[in-house]
Amino acid sequence: MTAASSAIPFLLASGDGVPRAGSRLREEDRDAVAASQRGEREAFDRLVQRYQRDVYRLCYRYVNNHHDASDMAQEVFLKAYRAIGSFRGDSSFSTWLYRIAVNTCLNFRAARRPIAEELPDALPDRRASAAERLERDEQARRVREAVSSLPEKQRATVILKIYHDLTHEEVAAIVGASVGTVKANLFHALGNLRKRLATGGRE
């Protein structure tokens, strides 16, 4: 599969009839976006600071390792910086940014196979014993890999709906599908996750 064919085709289009998520720009984003469009780099830095964690986590869900997730998240913001002048506020800034992030992740995955790697400087949970942490980390790794192995649209739906807590309408705007399709994809994805984890990844 080529990088181009892997990208969700609607993502960079506008006026395509795809439902728009949250038609209003979040109040706190509006000023920063407008200032960024005027070329104020400090304002764009505020947007980076506000969304860096969400974008990083979304990227991590796709690649399952820190270094690639970090690199991709930087790439997402670089693309957003280049395109901020064309952002018209039809959707929320976060929805627009997630579109860029999902497309970047899909293109990256098309070009490289993911390498599972734990974060070396991840913060330990001091409340849990070492054995508990180990077991929980292992289970989390298995689930992340199962999510990562889902078909493209199911994976995007699970990541955006479950881990980023977006509404069905917002997910629909990002992945370019109807709300009904998003719900169906999510239902299939949850069943597939259950099957894959029950069979150790073999469905």
Add this chain to the structure above:
Amino acid sequence: MRDEAVHPTEAVLLDVLDGVAEGQARRHVAACAECAARVEEARQGLGLASQADVPEPSPLYWEDFRSQVGRRIRVERRSRRVVLAPLAAAAVLAGVIAFLPRGDRASSPVRVATLPAWSALPAEDDDPGLGVLSAMGGRTEELATTVDCRGTEDCLADLSEEEIRAVADLLGRELGGGSRR
């Protein structure tokens, strides 16, 4: 019609799982072992999915992350300037041509294209290109305001594609159609 006659769609089954389905769908799932099993499987999948936290980087990481993004933006702006430097030089040249005594051109009015506004034109005396850019903008107030760039190249690096095209068009007309070369 009996509720269990037709299986609901997956979208409706998800509504059942979320507890927001209509009564007919709920009754179907309650009476249909096949659909009940699918909903239960999805419920378990949802429970498993919630066990997949992403490892949290150290707080120090985010500062470095922003620095890296800022560095990549600066690198990109610099490389864009390299591309735009000849354009800046041409802008200065066009400005010189435009401001020379007009002589034989006096009878024909000079057309000044209206450019979209850009944000930054500092009144710095040491960069004549800035004045030229301002003049090319139609000598309107929208270009006389403020200022974030330190020179012609810096201003040009901030232009949108549309603005670059407008500048290039204007230069083409000035240099191509002018009589003072």
